[in-house]
Amino acid sequence: MKQVHKRFDNKQVKEMFKKYEQGKLKREALEEILSIKRTHFFRLLKQYRRDTEGFNIEYKRKRITNKLEEETNNLIVSHLQKQHDIIKDVHTPIHRYNYSLIAQEILKKNNLKVSVQTIINRAKSLGRCKNISKHNKAHDRSVLTNNIGELIQHDSSHHLFAPHALSKWYLITSLDGFSRLMLEARFVEREGSIE
16 A cells, blocks of 8 residues: 555645545545545545645654664674674685674664664665675586485585684585485584594
8 A cells, every 4th residue: 555645646635535525426435546444534534624725645754764873873884894804804704794693783782673674775885785705616526326325425624614713613514425415514623534
């Protein structure tokens, strides 16, 4: 249901209510034309009857709702900068912004609710919304097997998986060559044979 003032001007709506008052137009028909429900119809009718000449359907906000307070803006910018630093760090595998995490952090640490879309809009205005590609060419090897368990592929990657961790860890994964399902994944401090 679109807002009335975006589809009709004051003169048109006044004319419709005038016809309604003269009995030339039924309430149901007017509600359908204006795409409004009964309650909204009677609210507008009351407003029309109170001041026929000054009747105005233009909607004016009492306060600005899309302006960020300076404190909120500074929090968003600060969190975006932290994520930017993490993304730029070549030792971390993180390459995209996590706007939901920023919203959660602001709520948790500052007891302030900020929508994810607000954070995204702020990131765009700062030029902080582009993901950074850190990956080299993806693996192009594929091994075809005939049965589950016939071949288990092991892989290892060495990264600073948690941005605030003090050291890098190895992530060792085991992948079934037939189903391509991950059988196991574990973090270890040093590579070696699994016992």
